[in-house]
Amino acid sequence: MSVNPASTQSPATSCHNCTYGAQVLDDGTTRFRLWAPGADRVELVIDDIAFPMERDAEGNHTLAIEVDPDTRYVYRIGDRQVPDPASRAQPGGVLGASTVVDPCDYVWKCNDWRGAPWHTAVICEVHVGALGGFDTLCQALPRLAACGFTAIELMPIASFQGDRNWGYDGVLPYAPDASYGSVNVLKTMIDEAHRLGLAVILDVVYNHFGPVGNELPNYAPEFFCADVHTPWGAAIDFRRPQVARYFIDNALMWINEYRIDGLRLDAVHTIQPQTFLEELGAAVRHACLPRGRQVWLILENENNAAHLLRGDYTAQWNDDAHNVLHVLLTSEHEGYYADFAKQPTEDLAKALAEGFVFQGQHDRRGLLRGEPSQDLRPTSFVLFLQNHDQIGNRPLGERLTCLANEADLRAAMVLVALSPMIPLFFMGEEWGCRTPFYYFTDYEGELAQKVREGRREEFSHFSGFTDPERRERIPDPNALDTYTASIPRMEDSELVLEWKRWFAELLQLRQRFLCPRLEGCCALDCEVLAEKAVYARWRLGDGRHWEIALNLSNQDVSLPRDPATRVIWIEPQDAMDALDRGVLQSHTAVVLVRELKGERLLA
Incomplete structure (x- = not known):
């Protein structure tokens, strides 16, 4: 279906004409196409009946026939039957048959939704399975909207092996x-989110495939670079146009067909060549979308490639800012936290004033990391205290509610919520959840054993886990109990209710x-007041100055207050008397605004 870019109203049905997979055509036929350059012959198999497909010089195997909706099919290559790598649905799992999906079977209800400006985003990251699936998440949307979230971010939902997984497999x-x-x-869930004014972001993984169900190496070895290896095996060869098209079509499918408002691209620093990212960004920005449609492209990028944020990409997860805040809140310094443990207060000031901490200097491994980011807007960065990685990649999956002083945690949450950077919270933060979030999978046999042993070996150099017996305490990722223990639990208590009111x-x-x-x-600047205490200033679009002072230390610090500023928020509230005396108490955050002459932000 083509969409008129001048249109202000979306049609009631939406689809994207993907290059590969089973595409329902306007003439009533379905075109099946598989890129299998390593196969001379491919057959489409439906109900045990084989239909030969036509091969072209590039290795594309194509056939157009009439089939009923929801038809199940596989491809036969030699003596193997494989699912469609561009399958739109896998009711029987990744090892089963694929299913023909007609996108026009769904009639959208919220057709006036155009998305939302990025600067209005307040994101809640969720794991769909832990919240009960698409339908149960749909029922939770009014609660999330009432909390003040304007967007939900789904951890990856692409088909994986088993019944439970983080989604990155x-x-x-x-x-x-x-x-x-x-x-x-x-x-239906996305439709309801839009009705409630919630944007939907989807986390997508384009840097690797999971360990079970990926048949591509068997008939399309050219999909991978045999001489380039990643932590997940041979690298994907994005230099090949067929490979690039496969992933670009996937992005456009989510945006056009599912009306996803934004994509968060996982670990793009492992994608080579990086020019693919520019190609993908340009394809999305030049897609044929209804007029005024807002689409966000968000990166996770260890390389801190600031130049991408000056192009087609909207923002990046600011891991640097998270890492230094985590060090200040917990005093932890192992693993990647070691890069931020030497001068955490100065690093926090740099992150608030300039975005990235690493802008081209060497990290703990001796590698040059990052690019200058001082010129970027604060909204080019997503700020957070917790996410699935930073909780679940701990040995015991603890949240900050179990690791940090509550007063410090609340003060830091004020910074995240009221900084001009875009705030992201992990499901449950809105009520002070204490439920752990473990790493979980659903593998069997030898692979399950490797995952279990690898998980425990990963933390063998961490203090407290050098003893093999202690490492046995690390939950088995494949145990059902590990998954069920990760489902957020909201206690029915006055403390939870108070936290929810405060957060909202x-x-x-x-x-x-x-x-x-x-x-x-x-951003204007960020002053170091004392150890663990900073004072950041930004100029807003209307000329006002927005200022946040944060003191995570055990000592009060001097903060002479300019009479031209007004307090917007102070945490805790009983710190106001000290502030009036020019003192920023320990474990305190204060948000101020410097008014324009003759104008007041608050009546």
Whole structure:
């Protein structure tokens, strides 16, 4: 279906004409296409009947025939039957048959949704399975909207082996995992999110395939670089146009067909060549979309490649800022936290003033990392205290509610919620959740043993886990109990209710006063007040100065207050008297605004 870019109204049905897979055509036939350059002959098999496919010089095998909706099919290559790598649905899992999906079977209801400006985003990252699947998540959307979130970010939903997985082991990126619900149930959830004013971001993994169900090496070895290896095996060869097209079509499918509002690209520093990222960004920006449609492209990128954020990419997860905040809150210094343990206060000041901490200097491994980012807008960075990685990649999956002083944690959350950077929270942060979030998979046999042993060996050099017996305490990723223990639990207590009210008030303040002034916002500076204490300043789009002072130390610090500033928020509230005396108490955050002459932000 083509969409008129001048249109202000989306059609009631949506589809994207993908190059590969089973594509329902306007003439009533379905075109099946598989890139299998390593195969001379491929057959489409439906109900044990084989249909020969036509091979072209590039190794594309194509056949167009009439089939019923929801037809199940496989490809036969030699003596192997394999699922479609561009399958739109896998009801029987990644090792089963693929299913023909007609995108026009779903009639969208919220056709006036155009997305939202990026500067209004307040993101809640969720694991669909841990929240009960697409349908149960749909029922939770009003609660998330009431908390003040304006976007939800789904951890990857591409089909994976088993019934439970973080999603980064997906092998069929076009097919939502059947354990979460059907294609149309997913679309219903997205439709409802849009009705409630919530944007939907999807985490996609284009840097590797999971260890079970990836048949591509058997008939398309050219899909991979045999001489380039990654932690997951041979690298994907993005130099080949067929490979690039496979992933670009996937991105466009989610945006066009599922009306996803944004994509978060996982670990793009492992993608080579990096020119693929520019190609993907350009393809999305030049896609034929309804007029005014907002689409966000967000990176996870260890390389801190700031130049991508000056092009087609909207923002990047700011791992640097997270890491230094984590060090300040917990005093941990192992693993990648070692890079931020030497001068964490200065690093925090740099992150708030300039975005990245690493802008070209050597890291702990002796590698040059990062590019200058001082010129980028604060909204080019996603700020967070926790996410799936930073919780789940701990040996015991603890949240900060179990690791940090509560007063410090609340002060740091004020910084995240009210900084001009885009805030992201992990599911449960809105009520102070204490449930762990473990790493979990659903493998069997030798692979399960390797995952279990590898998980425990990963932490063998961490203090507290050098003893093999102690490492046995690290939960087995494949145990069902590990998964069920990761499902967020909301305790019915006054403390939880108070935390929820407090969190909602923070986000309401952001939406009311900060978001309308973020366009054109820029960082001014960030002063180190004392160890673990900083004072950051930004100029908002209307000329006002937005200022945040944060003291995570055990000592009060001097903070002479300019009479031209007004306090927007102080945490805790009883720190106001000290602030009036020019003192920023320990474990405190204060947000101020410097008014324009003759104008007041707050009545």
